[in-house]
Amino acid sequence: MTLRLPSNKGLVSGLVALASVLLTPTAAQNAAPSTGGVVVNGTSFALNGDHVSYRFHVDPKTGDLINDHFGGLVTETVPMLAPQIQGWVEGIGRVKREFPDMGRGDFRVPAVRVKQTAGYTVSDFRYRSHDVVQGKPALPGLPSTFGRDEGDVTTLVVHMYDNYSSVAADLTYSIFPKLDAIVRSVNITNEGKGNITIEKLASFSVDLPYGDFDMIELKGDWAREGMKVRRKVDYGTQGFGSTTGYSSHLHNPFLGLVAPDTTESRGEAWGFSLIYTGSFAVDVERGSQGFTRAMLGLNPYHLSWNLGPGESLTSPECVATYSENGIGGVSRLFHRLFRNHLMKSKFAVAPRPVLLNSWEGLFFDYNESRIYNLAQESAELGVKLFVLDDGWFGNEYPRVIDNAGLGDWQANKDRFPNGLAPSWTKSPLSRRPTHPRSCSLVSDWALHxxxxxxxxxxxxxxxxxxxxxxxxxxxxxxxxxxGNTSVTYVKWDNNRAIHEMPSDSVAHAYMLGLYRVFDTLMTRFPDVLFEGCASGGGRFDAGILQYFPQVWTSDDTDALMRIYTQFGTSLVYPPSSMGAHVSVVPNQQTGRTIPFSFRSHVALMGGSFGFELDPAELSDADRAQIPGIIKLAEEINPIIVKGDLWRLNLPEDSNWPAALYLSEDGNKGVLFYFQVRSTVDQPTPYLRLQGLDPAARYTVNGTDTYSGATLMRMGLQYRFKGEYDSKVVLIEKA
Known part of the structure; x- marks a missing residue:
C-alpha cells in the first residue's frame, strides 16, 4: 500500500408612459430560434435550458430591463398588463426589474447603489447594447464557473449605461442548458471624470411573480453548521448575510425559494448560490404589488469601493437554478454544476483515499516516534492517507499549545530534529499547515x-x-x-473572523488577494489535494470549491449532529466536497456515545472519509471493524463522489433519516438508513426509493431483486435494534 500525503444609445424618458404599454416582447420576437441556449430577438432575451426558461426584455419607453419569466421551460411570453399607477409608487416600482437601481420611484431594495462625486446616490441605468458569446469568459480575480466542451454554456452580456453619471454596468448572463443553471455577475465601470463609490452591488437580482413563497437558508455557528431553516416570505424585507469577512458558520451564501407546498421531491423550487468566500448579503422582499424580489451579492457593510475614471468593479458570480422536482431537484443541479463546471482540481470527481487525521487522537501530545508509530499502525489497518494535524511547526514560538506559533511554518526541531522530509522516507506523510492568515505576530501586516x-x-x-x-x-x-517535501495533501485551516479593518473596502480586497494565493498554489502544485477548513465549515461556500475540492464540514464529529449538518450542507454543495471522520466516544463536542458502526456509516456519506482517533485506544470490537469499513468505503466512494443524491427522509422530520446515492449511469446505488431513537412494538415504515428506472430490475444487497417501480412505489422495510442503529444497503441494476 501507499500512504499519500499531504457601454449610450436609445435613451428615453418618461416613466408615466409606462402605464400605456404592454411590458412584453412581440409574438414575432417570441418565435425566434435558439442558439446555444440563448434566444435574442431585438431587445428581447431568453435563456433556455432543458427544463428552465429565464426571459426578460428592454422596456421601449424607459430602457429598463423587465423580467418576463423565471421558471419552467416556455416557448413564448404571455403579455403582462402594464401597472395602474395610483398612490406614491411610480410605474418603475410596480414591475419586475432585472437590475433595480436607486431612486426614481422604486422603493424596494436596490441591487446597486452608486455614490457619485457630488454625493448623489440616484442612478438611471438604461439598455445600450448586448453581445452573445459562445462559451463563458472567466471573471478577473474571482472564482467562476466554466465550460469544458462546446455547447456546455453560452453567455449573454447586456450593456447598461447611466447617461447622467457616465457609469456603465455590464450584466453577464450564462446558461448551462443541460443543468438548468443561469449564472450572473455585474461589472461596473466609471466612464466619467470624477470618482464614484460603489456602496452596494448584488450579483443576481430577480423579481418573482405574484404568489406565496417560503425561503430556505442554512444557519449555524461553530460545531453546528448547515442547519436548515424554512420560513414564510412575508411583506417587507427579510434576509441574512455575513460581516465576518468570510462566508461564515453563522449564515451561508445560499438561498432557496419554494412554493408553500413544495417538498423535497415535489413542487417548484428556486436555488441561488453566491460563488464567494467573503462577507455577503441576501435580501428577500415582498413588495406592495406582491412580487418577491431576491438578490445575493457583496455585503454593503464591507464594500464602499472607490472607482476612479476608467476603473471597474466586478461582482462575484451567482448561480440560479430551478426545478419542478422539489428541493432535491435543485440540489442535484447544483451538485452536477459544481463538480463539473466549478471545481478545477483534478480530484473533483476522483475517489478519495481513506485517511486518518492525528488531531482528536493526539492533539498536541506527540513527537516524531509517536507520529511514526501512529502512521504505521494506520497503514496496517488499511488507511491510505495519514494526516499530521496541528502542532508540527514553530521554533521561536513552538506550536505546542493553542496560543503560539501561527505563521512560523517550519518543522519544530524538538519534535522533528531531522526535519519532516527525511523522517518520512519509510512512510510518506501529509501535513496540515494551520491557516497562514491567522498570525500571532503584531505588525503592519496584521489587519487593524x-x-x-x-x-x-x-x-x-x-x-x-x-x-x-x-x-x-x-x-x-x-x-x-x-516543493521540498513529498506532501501531496494539505488541509488549510482558518480559525477566527476578521474584526477590525482600516476601511470597508479592505474586506473585498482581502478576498481577491486570498483568491490569488489559492489560484497560484493550486496551479503550481496541481497534484496536491487541498482541503479547506475554517474551524469546520466557516468557509464552506462555492467560492472555495474552485480551489479546494473538499472542505471539513464541521468540527462537530458527533454522528447524530453530523446527519443534520451533512443533510443541510447537501442542499447546495455536493457530497463529494464534504469531509467526514469517525471520532472517539464519548464525543469531544457533545459527550454522546454512539456505536462505531453508526458513526462510520454517517461519515461514509462524505466524499472524503476517514478516522480522527488513535486506534490503540479503541476497543477490540471497534478496532476489528476498521478493515471492513475501509473496504466498504473504497467500494462506495466513487458513487459518493460522482453520483446523485436523493434525501429520502429528513432528520428534522423522521426518526429514520435516509439518503440514496446513485451513480451517474444509474447502475449502482448505496442507501444509508438510520434509526435515531429506539422503538418498542412498532415496525419501521416502508422506505420508498427515488431516482430509479421503473422498468429496470435491481438487486438489493446481492440477494433479492425488485423492479424500480416496486422500490419507488412500495419500498423496502428493515428492522433496527435500539438507538443509533444503521444500515448501508448496496443496490445494483440487474
Whole structure:
C-alpha cells in the first residue's frame, strides 16, 4: 500500500408612459430560434435550458430591463398588463426589474447603489447594447464557473449605461442548458471624470411573480453548521448575510425559494448560490404589488469601493437554478454544476483515499516516534492517507499549545530534529499547515483599524492578505513546503473572523488577494489535494470549491449532529466536497456515545472519509471493524463522489433519516438508513426509493431483486435494534 500525503444609445424618458404599454416582447420576437441556449430577438432575451426558461426584455419607453419569466421551460411570453399607477409608487416600482437601481420611484431594495462625486446616490441605468458569446469568459480575480466542451454554456452580456453619471454596468448572463443553471455577475465601470463609490452591488437580482413563497437558508455557528431553516416570505424585507469577512458558520451564501407546498421531491423550487468566500448579503422582499424580489451579492457593510475614471468593479458570480422536482431537484443541479463546471482540481470527481487525521487522537501530545508509530499502525489497518494535524511547526514560538506559533511554518526541531522530509522516507506523510492568515505576530501586516485595539481571538490576529507583499509571503512559504517535501495533501485551516479593518473596502480586497494565493498554489502544485477548513465549515461556500475540492464540514464529529449538518450542507454543495471522520466516544463536542458502526456509516456519506482517533485506544470490537469499513468505503466512494443524491427522509422530520446515492449511469446505488431513537412494538415504515428506472430490475444487497417501480412505489422495510442503529444497503441494476 501507499500512504499519500499531504457601454449610450436609445435613451428615453418618461416613466408615466409606462402605464400605456404592454411590458412584453412581440409574438414575432417570441418565435425566434435558439442558439446555444440563448434566444435574442431585438431587445428581447431568453435563456433556455432543458427544463428552465429565464426571459426578460428592454422596456421601449424607459430602457429598463423587465423580467418576463423565471421558471419552467416556455416557448413564448404571455403579455403582462402594464401597472395602474395610483398612490406614491411610480410605474418603475410596480414591475419586475432585472437590475433595480436607486431612486426614481422604486422603493424596494436596490441591487446597486452608486455614490457619485457630488454625493448623489440616484442612478438611471438604461439598455445600450448586448453581445452573445459562445462559451463563458472567466471573471478577473474571482472564482467562476466554466465550460469544458462546446455547447456546455453560452453567455449573454447586456450593456447598461447611466447617461447622467457616465457609469456603465455590464450584466453577464450564462446558461448551462443541460443543468438548468443561469449564472450572473455585474461589472461596473466609471466612464466619467470624477470618482464614484460603489456602496452596494448584488450579483443576481430577480423579481418573482405574484404568489406565496417560503425561503430556505442554512444557519449555524461553530460545531453546528448547515442547519436548515424554512420560513414564510412575508411583506417587507427579510434576509441574512455575513460581516465576518468570510462566508461564515453563522449564515451561508445560499438561498432557496419554494412554493408553500413544495417538498423535497415535489413542487417548484428556486436555488441561488453566491460563488464567494467573503462577507455577503441576501435580501428577500415582498413588495406592495406582491412580487418577491431576491438578490445575493457583496455585503454593503464591507464594500464602499472607490472607482476612479476608467476603473471597474466586478461582482462575484451567482448561480440560479430551478426545478419542478422539489428541493432535491435543485440540489442535484447544483451538485452536477459544481463538480463539473466549478471545481478545477483534478480530484473533483476522483475517489478519495481513506485517511486518518492525528488531531482528536493526539492533539498536541506527540513527537516524531509517536507520529511514526501512529502512521504505521494506520497503514496496517488499511488507511491510505495519514494526516499530521496541528502542532508540527514553530521554533521561536513552538506550536505546542493553542496560543503560539501561527505563521512560523517550519518543522519544530524538538519534535522533528531531522526535519519532516527525511523522517518520512519509510512512510510518506501529509501535513496540515494551520491557516497562514491567522498570525500571532503584531505588525503592519496584521489587519487593524488605526489606534483601536487589535482583537485577539484565540490569541490570533489576521494577516492582511489585501497587501501584495503578504500574498507573496504566503505563496513563497507554502511553495517552500510543498516543493521540498513529498506532501501531496494539505488541509488549510482558518480559525477566527476578521474584526477590525482600516476601511470597508479592505474586506473585498482581502478576498481577491486570498483568491490569488489559492489560484497560484493550486496551479503550481496541481497534484496536491487541498482541503479547506475554517474551524469546520466557516468557509464552506462555492467560492472555495474552485480551489479546494473538499472542505471539513464541521468540527462537530458527533454522528447524530453530523446527519443534520451533512443533510443541510447537501442542499447546495455536493457530497463529494464534504469531509467526514469517525471520532472517539464519548464525543469531544457533545459527550454522546454512539456505536462505531453508526458513526462510520454517517461519515461514509462524505466524499472524503476517514478516522480522527488513535486506534490503540479503541476497543477490540471497534478496532476489528476498521478493515471492513475501509473496504466498504473504497467500494462506495466513487458513487459518493460522482453520483446523485436523493434525501429520502429528513432528520428534522423522521426518526429514520435516509439518503440514496446513485451513480451517474444509474447502475449502482448505496442507501444509508438510520434509526435515531429506539422503538418498542412498532415496525419501521416502508422506505420508498427515488431516482430509479421503473422498468429496470435491481438487486438489493446481492440477494433479492425488485423492479424500480416496486422500490419507488412500495419500498423496502428493515428492522433496527435500539438507538443509533444503521444500515448501508448496496443496490445494483440487474
Amino acid at each position: 483599524a488605526g489606534d483601536y485595539p487589535r482583537t485577539l481571538t484565540r490569541s490570533e490576529l489576521v494577516l492582511n492578505v489585501a497587501l501584495p507583499e503578504v500574498q507573496d509571503f504566503i505563496i513563497a512559504s507554502l511553495s517552500d513546503i510543498l
